Amino acid sequence: MKLLTSLILLPMLMLVGCKGQERWISLNFSGPVTHDGRVLPPASARSHESQLANQFEKMGIAPGALKIRRDRDDQSVVHIKMVQGALDAQQQEAIKSYLIGLIESRRHANFRMSLTTDKTAIEEVASKLSMAGMKSLVTFNTLGYFSVNLLDPQSLKPYRPGDTGERAVCAVTLRLQRPTSVSYSSIERIEGAAFSGARKPNVYGEVRSLRPSMPEQLMKVPVLLSIEDADLRRLLNEGRLQVHFQLEPPQRSWGAWAVPMYGVENISFTLTSIDVSDIANPVLRYSRMHQQCTREVATLERPFSFQTGRGLDSLRDAVFWDEP
Structure with missing residues (x-):
């Protein structure tokens, strides 16, 4: 029995001994790259x-300097071995820094945003509509994941003007960590306004006066929508995305001096509209359209590429040669 145990442990001890001399990396991705339900081969x-x-070649690493192999037991794991003497210390650290950068970028990507209403605008609303109670700042903290879904274009006006008829909208929906409320019955982007670090209003918030026994009054208020993630701001400014707050109507009556508060539990980003499939089976029809939307979302790059597609942004963690 002791002999058998020794024979089992010997290869493991030899491997441990080799790791101290070799330069190697193990990468854990969120999943293998697939196409039509099949895992793509390494080639x-x-x-x-x-x-x-390809990425390492762009960094000036000679193709023969690295041996890149997929794990035999887990196709989401890729091992990289550096050929002895093929890379200098600077190149080795460049590879390590690049991979750590991917993981850190994924870790810090977020969809945090806030609505800031200028105090002067709040005073103007209170004066014209004889209303009070508006918040100057509302922060939206979203959960660390999102879902891809299909939305009715008619429910997204004015975000998708012109999307009518038998078309569905591909959207990414984020759920808030905690439902919140805003003073606006609708929120729409100011035409030409940018999402940036500048403190300039970029959306209009519509305030509705719903006081009993009085005609409804409306007022548009310029509001600043701040978005923390720079990549998300870029996609919105390029017109590849549009943001949509899914606002729920007030659940109770309000007094004469209060502003109705509309609930927010989800925020959606819409990216494109697609034709409704003519497949008769409704389940299969939705499935095909959902697959199409998922492919569209995978082309959006960061921050969506950290959770969609199977690019290098899907790298979750790594173990390097100098780690235990």
Whole structure:
């Protein structure tokens, strides 16, 4: 029995001894690269192995300096071995820094945003509509994941003007960590306004006066929508995305001097509209359209690429040669 135990432990001890001398990295991705439900082979141009090789070549690493292999037991894991003497210390650290950068970027990506209403605007609303109670700042903290879904374009006006008929809108929906409320019955972007670090209003918030026994009054208020993630701001400014707050109507009556508060539990980003499939089976029809939307979302780059697609942004963690 002791002999058998020794024979089992010997290869493991030899491997541990080798790791101290070799330069190696193990990468854990969120999943293998697939197409039509099948895992792509390492030789495929879209595999993690090929994507890594292309990226390292762009960094000036000679193709023969690295051996990139997929784990035999887990196809989400890729191992990189540095050929002895092929890379200098600076190149080794460059590879390590690049991979750590991917993981850190994924960790810090977020969809945090806030609505700031200028105090002067609040005073103007209170004066014209004889209303009070508006908040000057509302912060939206979203959960760390999102869902891809289909939305009715008619419910997204004025975010998707012109989307009518038998078309559905591809959207990414985020759920808030805690439901909140705003003083606006609708929120729409100011035409030409940018999402940036500048403190200039970029959306209009519509305030509705719903006091009993009086005609309804409306007022548009310029509001600043601040978005923390720079990549998300870029996509919105390029017109590849549009933001939509899914506002729920007030659940109770309000007094003469109060502003109705509309509930917010979800925020959606819409990206494109697609034709409704003519497949008769409703379940299969939705499934096909959902797949199409998922592919569209995967092209959006960061911060969406951290959770969609199977690019290098899907790297979750790594173990390096100098770690225990």
